[in-house]
């Protein structure tokens with residue numbers, strides 16, 4: 732899966748965003764080593780705190796369908812700047828692998844690639860409970 736295609740899929744998922752409170756649409760797309768794609772958008776709540784980010788929606792769909800082999804995740808919010816996952820999402824992603832690639836995108840021609848370990852240095856993960 733080409734990075735640019737995964738970003739395009741995240742941009743399409745962004746259109747599904749339910750964000751009447753922030754009016755900030757975010758889309759995410761997960762790609763697994765087994766070749767599956769799972770998309771997500773942010774979903775807000777009138778009670779605010781139940782709001783869930785696009786990244787965690789996409790990852791929850793992936794895990795709940797039985798896939799844990801996440802290779803990379805594209806995230807795209809504003810079209811004015813590159814989007815990075817929030818702290819909660821960084822922790823959530825780290826659960827499934829230190830080497831997961833994060834494509835932090837503005838659009839298909841403007842994005843930066845990091846590993847989740849780079850975005851979450853010295854993070855607390857599953858190995859720390861062993």
Ligand SMILES: O=c1ccn([C@H]2C[C@H](O)[C@@H](CO)O2)c(=O)[nH]1
Nearest residue numbers: 753755757773784785815816817
């Ligand atoms: O990485 C991020 C950051 C924010 N949001 C959502 C949460 C909320 O609905 C809106 C504004 O914070 O953007 C995401 O989906 N992903």
Ligand SMILES: [Zn+2]
Nearest residue numbers: 784816817820
């Ligand atoms: Zn988040």
